[in-house]
Amino acid sequence: MAKIVLENLGHSYLANPNGEHDYALKPVNLTWQDGKTYALLGPSGCGKTTMLNIISGLVSPSHGRLLFDGQDVTNIPTSERNIAQVFQFPVIYSTKTVRQNLAFPLECRGVAPARIRQRVAEVASLLDLDYALDMPARKLSADQKQLISLGRGLVREDVSAILLDEPLTVIDPQMKFMLRRKLREINRQTGVTMILVTHDQSEAMSFADEIVVMKDGLLQQSGTPEELFSRPQNDFVGYFIGSPPMNMINLEARQGVLATDALSLTHQAPTESSTLLYQMGIRPEHISLVDDTLANIGVGIIKKIEHLGVDGIVTLELAANVLIKAKTRKHTEMTVGTTMGINVRHNDALLYRDGILAP
Amino acid sequence: MLQINHLTTVDAKVSLDDVSFLFEAGKIYTILGRTGAGKTELLRALMGLNPLSHGNIKLDEKDITEEPIRARNMSLVYQQFINYPHLSVLDNVAFPLRRQGKDKAQAQALASTMLATVGLGEFLQRRPAQLSGGQQQRVALARAMVKQSRILMLDEPLANLDYKLREQLREEFPRLVADNAESVILYTTTEPREAMELGNTMIVMHNGSIIASGAPAELFANPPTKDTASVISDPPISFVSGFVRNHELYFSEGHLAPSEGLVLPEDGPVTIALRPDAIEPDGVFNAKIGLSEFSGSQTIIHLDFDFGRAIMMVEGIETFAAGDDINVSIQSEHIMLFAPDGRNITLRNN
Numbered sequence: 170m171a172k173i174v175l176e177n178l179g180h181s182y183l184a185n186p187n188g189e190h191d192y193a194l195k196p197v198n199l200t201w202q203d204g205k206t207y208a209l210l211g212p213s214g215c216g217k218t219t220m221l222n223i224i225s226g227l228v229s230p231s232h233g234r235l236l237f238d239g240q241d242v243t244n245i246p247t248s249e250r251n252i253a254q255v256f257q258f259p260v261i262y263s264t265k266t267v268r269q270n271l272a273f274p275l276e277c278r279g280v281a282p283a284r285i286r287q288r289v290a291e292v293a294s295l296l297d298l299d300y301a302l303d304m305p306a307r308k309l310s311a312d313q314k315q316l317i318s319l320g321r322g323l324v325r326e327d328v329s330a331i332l333l334d335e336p337l338t339v340i341d342p343q344m345k346f347m348l349r350r351k352l353r354e355i356n357r358q359t360g361v362t363m364i365l366v367t368h369d370q371s372e373a374m375s376f377a378d379e380i381v382v383m384k385d386g387l388l389q390q391s392g393t394p395e396e397l398f399s400r401p402q403n404d405f406v407g408y409f410i411g412s413p414p415m416n417m418i419n420l421e422a423r424q425g426v427l428a429t430d431a432l433s434l435t436h437q438a439p440t441e442s443s444t445l446l447y448q449m450g451i452r453p454e455h456i457s458l459v460d461d462t463l464a465n466i467g468v469g470i471i472k473k474i475e476h477l478g479v480d481g482i483v484t485l486e487l488a489a490n491v492l493i494k495a496k497t498r499k500h501t502e503m504t505v506g507t508t509m510g511i512n513v514r515h516n517d518a519l520l521y522r523d524g525i526l527a528p
Numbered sequence: 529m530l531q532i533n534h535l536t537t538v539d540a541k542v543s544l545d546d547v548s549f550l551f552e553a554g555k556i557y558t559i560l561g562r563t564g565a566g567k568t569e570l571l572r573a574l575m576g577l578n579p580l581s582h583g584n585i586k587l588d589e590k591d592i593t594e595e596p597i598r599a600r601n602m603s604l605v606y607q608q609f610i611n612y613p614h615l616s617v618l619d620n621v622a623f624p625l626r627r628q629g630k631d632k633a634q635a636q637a638l639a640s641t642m643l644a645t646v647g648l649g650e651f652l653q654r655r656p657a658q659l660s661g662g663q664q665q666r667v668a669l670a671r672a673m674v675k676q677s678r679i680l681m682l683d684e685p686l687a688n689l690d691y692k693l694r695e696q697l698r699e700e701f702p703r704l705v706a707d708n709a710e711s712v713i714l715y716t717t718t719e720p721r722e723a724m725e726l727g728n729t730m731i732v733m734h735n736g737s738i739i740a741s742g743a744p745a746e747l748f749a750n751p752p753t754k755d756t757a758s759v760i761s762d763p764p765i766s767f768v769s770g771f772v773r774n775h776e777l778y779f780s781e782g783h784l785a786p787s788e789g790l791v792l793p794e795d796g797p798v799t800i801a802l803r804p805d806a807i808e809p810d811g812v813f814n815a816k817i818g819l820s821e822f823s824g825s826q827t828i829i830h831l832d833f834d835f836g837r838a839i840m841m842v843e844g845i846e847t848f849a850a851g852d853d854i855n856v857s858i859q860s861e862h863i864m865l866f867a868p869d870g871r872n873i874t875l876r877n878n
Contacts, residue, residue, distance in 0.1 A: 212690050213661060311563070341562045341718050343764040350819050350830055357850060368690040375821035375828065394822040395845045411824055412695055454825035476745040477721045478762065479805045479841070496824075498805065501745065 171237040171251075171329035171362065173201040173224065179232035180219055186231070193219045196232050197388045199381065203238075204360040206353070208373035210409070211383035218334065220383070221366050225252050225332055237329055251329040253322020255336045259314035261321075263307035267298055270306050271320050278325070292320045295355060312344045316351065323359065330362040337372060349376055370410050374398070382406050398452070399517075404524040407450050413482060413494045416456075417521070420447040427520070431487035432467040434513065436520050448521045455517035456495035458483060458503070464510025466518075469493060471505050485509060529553060529588055530679055530712045535573055536582035542566045544573060545736040547583070551712045553678070556705070558727030558744075559716040560759060566736040567716040571681045574714075575602055587678060602679040603672035607687045609664035611656040611671070617643065618652040621670045628675070642674045643667075646704055662693040666704075673708050680705065681714045686722070694722075701726055720762040724748065732756050754799060754870040763804055763828065767866070768836030770800040777865075779835035783813070786860040791875035798873070799866040802858065807831070807840040811857025820848040831856065 179196035186192060194216040201207055209217040222228040223235060226247035235243045242250055261270050271289045280288075293299045296316045301309060306317060315336050322331050333352075337345045353376065356363050367373050373380050374394040382389040382397065382405075389409075390402045401407035407415035420427040422438040427447050434449065461468045469485030472492065481500025485493050493511070503509070520527040530551040537544045542564050551557060561567050572578040574585060576597045584593040592600055611620050618639055625635035643649055646666040648659075656664050665685060672680060686694040697704070705713055717723050723730050724744035732740040732747070740747060740756040751757035757765050769780040773795050777787040785800060818830035818837070827846045831838050831854070840856060848854065864874045 212692060342720065342762045343562075343758070346762075346764050349821070353819050353821070354850075368692070370691055371823060375823050398822075398824060399845075409692060412691075414695075452825065475725050476748065477724055478748055478760075479803060501749075 174236040175199040177233035205378040208377035210373040215383040216386040268302040333365040431491040434466040450519040453496040457512040459510040461510040531586040534583035556713040558723035560723035561733035565733040603677040607684040766838035801864040802838045804841040806862035
């Protein structure tokens with residue numbers, strides 16, 4: 170178990186980096202508490218895997234220090250870090266039984282056979298794999314194989330953290346749901362810190378106590394899912410967290426206020442003249458579609474209704490070329506072409522200046 | 529029009545079991561199923577890549593079952609973005625046209641128009657490796673579409689892309705395939721939401737068979753069987769056992785279940801299906817909270833009832849501690865009933 174500190178930690182794969190753009194991970198300061206769940210989230214090439222590889226010791230950072238419980242482990246080899254890893258594809262010995270797979274890491278460390286039996290039984294019960302202990306590992310489904318990969322990390326009693334590198338990629342949607350629940354239960358029961366790398370915002374939101382959003386090697390925002398959802402610090406986080414992304418509506422300064430013909434919600438305009446781009450950010454989930462006489466910020470014509478199951482996404486045209494998306498459960502009662510009123514609470518309409526959340 | 533009759537395969541990894549369907553030109557069919565349901569095998573059988581032990585394929589009344597692959601007038605886009613690495617983006621897309629015998633100038637002109645449609649007009653001279661994953665998949669899509677085949681098949685085309693790229697391409701999809709509006713488009717996926725969003729008709733596959741088909745919203749509201757309900761529900765649907773006695777519905781532990789508005793079957797066992805919209809906070813049913821997860825502006829709460837597990841979704845960000853007790857209500861207008869043989873027997877009296 171360990172508290173993990175990234176101290177001015179950065180990495181360039183080049184020997185002589187020349188400026189910021191040569192860094193796969195631009196120097197960052199982060200503190201992760203013992204026993205919590207974290208997600209490193211971003212598109213391909215954002216630096217999340219570099220960060221994970223530095224923590225596991227596969228990459229030696231060109232800048233800064235990595236601390237486990239205050240101890241500098243920056244240059245300590247992977248084998249001495251007490252890190253367990255689960256990868257995108259299950260790594261298991263397919264000819265061995267589940268029991269042999271789980272026992273293997275302990276056998277390699279010369280643990281006494283009686284203790285191995287006990288630990289394997291404990292971990293199998295934690296994973297709900299008791300019944301499968303004597304089955305060949307290859308007979309199991311993809312999600313069960315991922316649990317074995319995880320179990321091989323968990324059997325060791327000295328594990329500081331479990332690193333999960335997109336472990337749900339090959340799992341079908343409904344099974345993902347179950348596996349995520351299992352991961353959270355294991356975190357709660359064992360208190361082991363878990364760090365998940367993913368490009369899937371919904372996975373990050375439901376798994377992590379705290380999410381680190383990255384883009385182009387640069388930390389964008391780190392916070393609880395609630396913070397990232399309700400107050401994205403910039404337009405990238407507004408886009409990357411949430412599906413559909415945050416609606417961004419352009420505003421213009423006129424007579425002391427920032428406004429648009431599309432909606433009647435306004436903000437105080439800055440007193441000094443400015444050439445910045447002003448936008449209003451509204452989450453599709455924060456829009457209530459009501460009768461057009463009850464609208465508080467504007468009306469729109471329904472252009473498209475997408476049925477996604479329990480929820481639906483309704484696209485409305487507010488003015489020429491100004492579209493807004495709303496997420497609702499009432500989509501089955503609506504029809505394309507009708508005019509709906511739009512209700513948004515004042516606090517849910519956020520002002521962005523050149524893509525940065527205004528204070 | 530593409531007609532398949534009794535397609536059966538035995539040699540493939542997953543066997544097709546007597547699959548018949550009539551596909552109309554100009555429509556998008558999404559084929560939804562879990563890994564191993566037979567989706568890829570169906571496409572491969574249509575292409576002629578998997579030998580049939582039984583059945584036939586007719587394109588506009590003409591039997592093409594024995595036709596060689598190249599003569600079938602079909603294109604297939606794979607999950608892995610497959611492009612010719614040594615050719616430019618433009619030549620990748622022009623290649624199938626050259627093979628059809630078009631001259632170089634004509635092939636390149638058509639290819640560059642198609643590349644503009646998929647948003648790659650600026651990258652004609654790049655090599656595929658110099659593009660992002662999403663752009664590489666657009667090249668593969670453009671190469672499949674430029675042939676204007678009668679049948680355009682896409683096998684989980686977005687599965688290897690980032691979440692956000694997937695979201696963007698799903699949004700653009702109807703526009704991307706607009707040039708193939710006269711074709712039959714078949715699109716496989718494991719994601720219920722993707723299948724519902726993109727398909728005019730959704731086809732559900734399970735264990736090598738087509739188990740249901742129809743308009744996505746209609747199929748979601750009235751799945752004909754328990755297997756169909758299970759495959760198309762994300763978040764997962766919960767099935768708990770129950771029974772009907774003296775015109776009342778009960779959960780297996782003997783709790784009276786709400787049945788207002790439902791026409792109940794004869795006395796006997798039933799399966800009660802609960803989707804997240806069937807459960808709301810406050811009420812007479814007690815459950816233990818297994819886990820609470822955050823998803824956008826909603827909180828997903830995994831509930832352990834004494835009659836089974838289910839999921840509730842509440843608006844807003846609520847903190848529920850795992851292990852705590854909670855009282856909830858179950859809405860009869862959102863529950864579904866299935867017979868022991870799996871048939872949907874939900875009947876509402878309005």
